[in-house]
Amino acid sequence: MRFRSRQVISLKALEENYKKLRSICVNNKVIFMVKANAYGHGVVQVVRHSVEKLGITEFGCASLGEALQLREELYDLEFEIYVFSDVQVELRECSEIYLNRRIIPVISNREDLDFILANRDFENFPLFIKFNTGMNRLGLDMESVDDVIKSIKLTGRKSIYHLMTHLSSSSMPVSKNKRNLLQFENFEKIKNTFKSSGIEYEYSSISNSGAIEQGAGLEETHVRPGLIMYGPSSLLPQYSHLSRWKGEIISKLETYVISFFDVTKGQPIGYGATPCPSNGKVAIIALGYGDGFTTRYIGTHLYHGEVRGQVVGRVNMDMAQVFFPEDELPDLKVGDTFTVWDHSVDKFSEFCREAKIIPYEVFIGLTQRVPKRYS
Numbered sequence: 001m002r003f004r005s006r007q008v009i010s011l012k013a014l015e016e017n018y019k020k021l022r023s024i025c026v027n028n029k030v031i032f033m034v035k036a037n038a039y040g041h042g043v044v045q046v047v048r049h050s051v052e053k054l055g056i057t058e059f060g061c062a063s064l065g066e067a068l069q070l071r072e073e074l075y076d077l078e079f080e081i082y083v084f085s086d087v088q089v090e091l092r093e094c095s096e097i098y099l100n101r102r103i104i105p106v107i108s109n110r111e112d113l114d115f116i117l118a119n120r121d122f123e124n125f126p127l128f129i130k131f132n133t134g135m136n137r138l139g140l141d142m143e144s145v146d147d148v149i150k151s152i153k154l155t156g157r158k159s160i161y162h163l164m165t166h167l168s169s170s171s172m173p174v175s176k177n178k179r180n181l182l183q184f185e186n187f188e189k190i191k192n193t194f195k196s197s198g199i200e201y202e203y204s205s206i207s208n209s210g211a212i213e214q215g216a217g218l219e220e221t222h223v224r225p226g227l228i229m230y231g232p233s234s235l236l237p238q239y240s241h242l243s244r245w246k247g248e249i250i251s252k253l254e255t256y257v258i259s260f261f262d263v264t265k266g267q268p269i270g271y272g273a274t275p276c277p278s279n280g281k282v283a284i285i286a287l288g289y290g291d292g293f294t295t296r297y298i299g300t301h302l303y304h305g306e307v308r309g310q311v312v313g314r315v316n317m318d319m320a321q322v323f324f325p326e327d328e329l330p331d332l333k334v335g336d337t338f339t340v341w342d343h344s345v346d347k348f349s350e351f352c353r354e355a356k357i358i359p360y361e362v363f364i365g366l367t368q369r370v371p372k373r374y375s
């Protein structure tokens, strides 16, 4: 575990992002996606704050294990949890957990649907159903909608709890991109088929961050934001003008300067003896790939105060080198705090663009060696 390299998470910033979300989704209920340890921000702390301070009552996980962790560690709070992909309903130990711990699996295939409909223990269990409208990953085949409805009716049910689909291309324009248009149209058809068959759906949702940012899918009862709640926009940079999102990154990644020294052009630095691009100074910071600061970050620009440096040489297990050219040197001291990213979305986006990595991966890539602190 590190002492001076840490991810500082501001629950206040999360609160601000939620307020901004509410200003876009004025009438929607929210399923806050907290899979993968709340996108690397610590699921227990994030969910506790979201329930107690923000009043969010619905959360989305990827696996039953993630959901169970929330139930066990937050047993004192009231909230709903949905498992979106790794549901395993047919395993006896899992179905018992769903039944006894108030965790709802999202049904995405015929096998899981048949299991639940045939199992008397699930007679009154809420049906949360996902259709594939064109993403072609998970979801009941939309051609089977009549069949699905018939099977539901055979059990005597008159309604389902939640009907949803997921977009493949919400980081692209929702009102122009053909795939998005098709998926919205297909979802409309599915909803209409349900309505005309006499099976009601209590709730529905389609939009994740990219669609929400563009104000799309807000006619459904729910939205399912993940990334934007943690700060970044999920639109591709070339479409950023379409985004209404003005969030802030909820965490800062801080480390410190272990040492620094003068360098001359061509001087070899670290593993691989990479030549230095020009005269200047190199700061050694206490983050390496053992912390999730990967070799992909070589070449990215980082700031010390307002002075821009660049990651040079090879990132190694425990450290990385940041080069500052002699024409603009920062005031470096051993022990200085060095901030890799702060609450600025612009700088964070620049970092992701340069590293050719998506924000989701940057957050999730941090390892346990970097402690999380909450402010």
Ligand SMILES: Cc1ncc(COP(=O)(O)O)c(C=O)c1O
Residues within 6 Å of the ligand: 033, 084, 166, 207, 208, 209, 210, 224, 225, 226, 227, 228, 234
């Ligand atoms: C079904 C579903 N809805 C919503 C989300 C949230 O997506 P985003 O983080 O892009 O908002 C995810 C993310 O994995 C998802 O799988």
